[in-house]
Amino acid sequence: xxxxxxxxxxxxxxxxxxxxxxxxxxxxxxxxxxxxxxxxxxxxxxxxxxxxxxxxxxxxxxxxxxxxxxxxxxxxxxxxxxxxxxxxxxxxxxxxxxxxxxxxxxxxxxxxxxxxxxxxxxxxxxxxxxxxxxxxxxxxxxxxxxxxxxxxxxxxxxxxxxxxxxxxxxxxxxxxxxxxxxxxxxxxxxxxxxxxxxxxxxxxxxxxxxxxxxxxxxxxxxxxxxxxxxxxxxxxxxxxxxxxxxxxxxxxxxxxxxxx
Numbered sequence: 001x002x003x004x005x006x007x008x009x010x011x012x013x014x015x016x017x018x019x020x021x022x023x024x025x026x027x028x029x030x031x032x033x034x035x036x037x038x039x040x041x042x043x044x045x046x047x048x049x050x051x052x053x054x055x056x057x058x059x060x061x062x063x064x065x066x067x068x069x070x071x072x073x074x075x076x077x078x079x080x081x082x083x084x085x086x087x088x089x090x091x092x093x094x095x096x097x098x099x100x101x102x103x104x105x106x107x108x109x110x111x112x113x114x115x116x117x118x119x120x121x122x123x124x125x126x127x128x129x130x131x132x133x134x135x136x137x138x139x140x141x142x143x144x145x146x147x148x149x150x151x152x153x154x155x156x157x158x159x160x161x162x163x164x165x166x167x168x169x170x171x172x173x174x175x176x177x178x179x180x181x182x183x184x185x186x187x188x189x190x191x192x193x194x195x196x197x198x199x200x201x202x203x204x205x206x207x208x209x210x211x212x213x214x215x216x217x218x219x220x221x222x223x224x225x226x227x228x229x230x231x232x233x234x235x236x237x238x239x240x241x242x243x244x245x246x247x248x249x250x251x252x253x254x255x256x257x258x259x260x
Contacts, residue, residue, distance in 0.1 A: 005239045008033035011083040012238070013076065015039050015125065016093030018047040018061070020199035021149070024227035025090055028235050030054035034088070037079035039064040066093055066117050072124035076132060085136050088238050089129040089146045094118045094167070096201055100160035111163050118167035122148060126178065133187055143186035145238040148175055149230075150193040152253050168193075172249055179247030188246045190237045195253025196224040220255030 012029050016022035017038025026038050027050070037060045040047035047061035060082050064075045079086055095117050097110060126146060133144035153161065154168025175191040182189055196202055196215050206212045206224055216222055233250050236242055251257055 003241075005235055005241065006033050007088070007235070007238060010034045010087040010238075011079070011085050012036050012088035012090065013038070013079045013086050013125075013129065014090040014092060015064075015066070015075070018043040018050060020201065021194070021197060021227045021230045022090075022092045023050055024231040025092060025234050026050060026059065027054060028228070028231045029088075029238075030059055032235060032239075034058075035083045036060070037062060037075075037082060039075055039093070041065055066121035068116050069120045069124035069127070071121045072126075072128050076125065076128040080132060086129055086132050087144050089125060089144070090149075090234055090238075091122045091125050091147070092149045092234075093121070094149065096164050097161070098201075098204060102160060103162050106163065114163035115167055118164070119170050122171065122174070126174075130182065130185075130187065134185055144188070146178065146182075146187065146189045147234050147237050148189070148191045149234075150175070150191045150249065152193060152195045152251070152256050155193060155249075155251075155257055175249065176247050183246055188237070188242070190242075190246060190248045190250060192230060192233050192237070192250045192252055193257075194225060194230045195219060195251075195256040197227060197230055198224045199227060218256055219253070223254065225252065225254060 007029060012034045014022055014025050014036060017026045018040035026036050029036050035058045039062050051059045051061040062075060062078050065071065095114060097114065148171050150171040151168040153165045154172050158165045172191060175189055178189040198206060206215060230252055233252050237245065
C-alpha cells in the first residue's frame with residue numbers, strides 16, 4: 001500500500017512563485033498533479049521558464065504587483081479565467097528590507113510599503129479567493145485550503161525590523177481568526193513559519209562572514225533551510241492527510257524558535 005500527497009484535479013494559486021520558496025512550491029504542487037497559477041513581479045524570464053518546466057498546459061505565470069488590498073482581485077480573476085476555479089491559495093510573497101533600521105529612524109514610507117505588500121495584499125488575496133471558493137463549494141467536499149507564509153520573526157520578533165515582524169505576527173493572528181471563521185465553509189486555513197531559508201532575499205545576510213555565522217549559531221540544526229523544505233509542509237497542509245488540521249502555525253526553522 002502506498003501513500004500519495006496528491007492534488008490531482010485541484011487548482012492552486014501561489015504568489016511570489018518565480019523564485020525561492022514560491023518556485024519550489026510551484027514545482028512541488030505541479031508534481032502532485034495540481035494546476036498552478038502563480039504570479040511574478042519583475043522576473044518574467046524566470047517565471048516563464050518555470051511555467052515551461054512544469055508544463056504550460058497546467059502551469060500559468062501571471063504578472064502582478066502587490067501594493068494593497070485590491071491587488072489580489074485581478075490575480076484571482078485571471079487564475080479563475082485560465083483554470084476555472086481556485087481550490088488552494090498559498091500567499092508566499094513578501095519583502096524583508098535587509099538593512100537594519102532602528103524604529104526612530106524608520107521612515108513612514110518604509111513602514112507603509114512593507115505593510116502594504118506583506119499584509120494588505122494578503123488580506124485582498126484571501127478576500128477574493130474565499131469568495132471564489134465559497135461560490136464553487138460542493139456538498140460534503142472541502143471548499144478549499146489557504147496557507148499563509150509567516151516567519152519566526154512574527155513569533156519572537158526581530159530587532160531593527162519592526163515593519164517585517166509586525167506583518168508576520170499579523171499573519172499568525174489572521175490565520176487563527178480565519179480558521180475559526182471559515183471552518184464551517186469547509187475552508188482550511190494554516191500558516192507555515194520558516195526561519196532562515198537560503199533564498200535570494202536572505203542570501204546577502206547568510207553569505208556575510210559575520211552575520212552568516214551568527215545566524216547559524218541560532219539554529220539548532222546549524223544551517224539555513226532549503227526552499228524545498230518549506231514547500232513540502234505547504235503541500236502536506238493542502239492534502240487529505242491534513243484533514244484535521246486548521247488554525248495551525250507550522251514551524252519549519254531547524255529548531256530556531258526554541259532558542260529565541
